Amino acid sequence: MINVARPPPPIAGSFYSISRFSGLPVGIWPQRQRGCGKQLLCVFSFLVILMGAVGEILYGVLNLSNLVSALEAFCPGCTKAVCVLKLCHFFWSQPHWYALKQRVRQQLWSSQDAAAQRILQRSSRAAHRFSLLLFVSGMTTNTFFNALPLIKALYRYIYGLEGQVELPFNIILPGFATQPRWFPLTYLLLFASGACTVFTFSCVDGFFLCSCMYISGVFNVIQQDIRETFLPLIKVDRATGGMNFVVQQRLADIVERHNAIIDLCTDLTRQITVIVLMHFLSAAFVLCSTILDIMLNSSSLSGLTYISYSVAAMTQLFLYCYGGNHVSESSAAVAQTLYDTEWYKCDVRTRKMILMILQRSQRAKTIAVPFFTPSLPAFTSILSTTGSYITLLKTFL
Numbered sequence: 575m576i577n578v579a580r581p582p583p584p585i586a587g588s589f590y591s592i593s594r595f596s597g598l599p600v601g602i603w604p605q606r607q608r609g610c611g612k613q614l615l616c617v618f619s620f621l622v623i624l625m626g627a628v629g630e631i632l633y634g635v636l637n638l639s640n641l642v643s644a645l646e647a648f649c650p651g652c653t654k655a656v657c658v659l660k661l662c663h664f665f666w667s668q669p670h671w672y673a674l675k676q677r678v679r680q681q682l683w684s685s686q687d688a689a690a691q692r693i694l695q696r697s698s699r700a701a702h703r704f705s706l707l708l709f710v711s712g713m714t715t716n717t718f719f720n721a722l723p724l725i726k727a728l729y730r731y732i733y734g735l736e737g738q739v740e741l742p743f744n745i746i747l748p749g750f751a752t753q754p755r756w757f758p759l760t761y762l763l764l765f766a767s768g769a770c771t772v773f774t775f776s777c778v779d780g781f782f783l784c785s786c787m788y789i790s791g792v793f794n795v796i797q798q799d800i801r802e803t804f805l806p807l808i809k810v811d812r813a814t815g816g817m818n819f820v821v822q823q824r825l826a827d828i829v830e831r832h833n834a835i836i837d838l839c840t841d842l843t844r845q846i847t848v849i850v851l852m853h854f855l856s857a858a859f860v861l862c863s864t865i866l867d868i869m870l871n872s873s874s875l876s877g878l879t880y881i882s883y884s885v886a887a888m889t890q891l892f893l894y895c896y897g898g899n900h901v902s903e904s905s906a907a908v909a910q911t912l913y914d915t916e917w918y919k920c921d922v923r924t925r926k927m928i929l930m931i932l933q934r935s936q937r938a939k940t941i942a943v944p945f946f947t948p949s950l951p952a953f954t955s956i957l958s959t960t961g962s963y964i965t966l967l968k969t970f971l
Contacts, residue, residue, distance in 0.1 A: 583691050585682055588698050590675065590784050592705035597777035600770050602664045604671035616665050619770040623661065626767035627654035629745035636746065642870045647744035649863035649883065650719070650768070656856050657771045660778040660849050670845055671781070677838050678785060681792050681831075690795045697791030697900075698784075704893055705780035711886035712772035718879035719743060720765045742768070778849060779890055785842055786897030786941065792835045793904035797911040799828055804915035813919045821920060825927050832908065832931065839901060839939045847943045850894060854946045857891045858956050862963040869964075891953060898941040898948025906938035 597603030601615030630651030634644040664671060682694055723740040730736070739752050742764050751760045803824040807813055813821065864887055867880040909932050917928045941948050 583683060583686060583694075585691060585694050585698050588702045589679065589682070590781065591702060592709055593777050593780035593784055596709060596773045596780060597664075600661065600773045600777065602661055602668070602774065602777060604664075604668045604675055606672060616661070618766075619774065620658065620661055622763055622767040623654050623658050623770050623774065626743065626745065626764065626771070627651050627658055629747055630743055631655065632746045633744045637744075642867070643744055645863045645867055645870075649860060649867060649880075650743055650771075652856050652860055652863070653775075653887070654767065654771050656852050657774045659852055661774045663849055664774075664778055664781075667845065674785070674838070674841060674845060677834075677841075678788050681835060681838065682788055684831075685792070685795050689798060693794045693798060694788070694791040697787040697794070701780075701784040701787035701897075704783060704889070704896070705776070708779060708886070708889045708893060709772065709776040711882060711889055712776055713769075715879065715882040715886050716765070716768035716772050718882055719768055720761075722876065722879060775890060779853075779893055782842075782846055782849070783893045783897040786901050789835060789839055789842070790897075790900040790904040792831070793901075793908055796828060796832055796835070796908055797904075799824070800908070800911050800915060803828070804917065807916040807919045810919065813921065813924070815921075818921045818924050821924050822927060825924070825931065829927070829931060832934065836905075836934070836939055839905070839941075843941050843943070846941065850941065850943045850948060851946065853890070853894060854943070854948075854952075854956070857887070858959045858963060860887050861891070861957070861960040865960070865964055891956060894948045895950055895953035898952075899950045902938045902940045902947075902949065905935065905940075909935035 594603050599615065600619040601612040601617075602619075605612075630647045634647035634651060637644045637647070685691065685694065720742045723742055726740060730738075739757065741747075741752070741761070745764070747760065750756055803821055806817060807821075810817070861884065864880050864884040868877055868884065912928060912932055912935065917925060920928070946952060
């Protein structure tokens with residue numbers, strides 16, 4: 575007997591697509607084997623991002639007397655510092671991330687019927703669009719940072735003004751780095767530092783969002799399967815023995831898949847805890863810095879740069895909260911869906927199975943980390959904290 579391999583489902587085309595596209599250039603996309611070239615890409619990305627993080631934070635510390643300049647350095651420097659952590663954690667834990675990705679893939683590929691694929695595709699499209707928004711906003715911000723000094727230099731050249739050395743970021747570098755001989759290389763390295771930062775957070779944050787949306791989609795498929803399981807009972811007053819047997823068989827399969835996706839959600843939480851914690855701890859400060867830069871900057875081009883930065887920073891934070899919120903809501907909805915069925919028409923044994931599923935699903939799964947649980951209420955809370963920081967800092971200006 576010849577086994578014919580099933581074709582990949584429609585969701586295969588967008589499976590972690592933006593995250594994979596972003597992770598390959600910096601060598602952190604989880605794959606079965608790590609090649610030497612991939613390790614070199616990761617080392618180069620680590621060094622240029624670390625250079626930017628250390629130099630920009632040091633510039634901010636040494637120029638605290640000028641709050642605007644210090645904030646302009648702290649803002650990208652803090653983002654790069656968190657990205658160094660994300661890059662290292664993702665690279666060293668690649669076997670775990672690869673195993674997690676394969677388990678997600680198995681869950682998605684196991685639901686081949688058209689109704690399930692429509693549910694999964696809705697979740698996948700949302701994840702793809704938000705991941706693309708994060709990548710585009712990040713790359714736009716990096717382009718603004720790097721183009722602004724070139725535009726200013728062109729303006730001075732056209733109007734015959736005295737030239738001056740100006741870098742894309744406020745950063746402390748060795749003296750020789752700004753000499754004419756080395757300046758083009760320095761500029762390219764700073765551009766690479768910003769680009770690698772964008773690729774890193776687009777990969778890691780996108781991976782988290784996509785994982786959450788895929789898990790949420792599987793929870794929704796389970797809800798759909800529960801409705802279909804009890805659909806024949808609508809037209810009868812009491813389930814027959816054959817109906818009870820069919821319901822029990824289908825519930826056993828649902829329990830197995832439900833337990834698997836809960837375990838997957840638990841493992842994702844364990845792997846992502848450090849990354850989410852560090853991102854949430856820095857989120858309010860980064861947002862506060864970018865908004866203050868917009869308010870205090872007199873240059874329209876610089877203001878446009880930090881508007882783009884604010885969009886990217888808020889998108890990052892929103893994606894963590896949006897993904898976590900979807901997981902908890904879809905997980906809790908399994909219990910409600912089961913309760914709304916004609917379970918009371920089943921026999922005692924079937925009701926006991928239903929009760930066991932209810933008890934497990936009533937405890938909604940959350941992507942909980944110390945001090946934070948990514949959710950939409952947490953997003954509004956951080957925005958409120960950011961507003962308080964801005965009000966406080968404005969009293970010192």
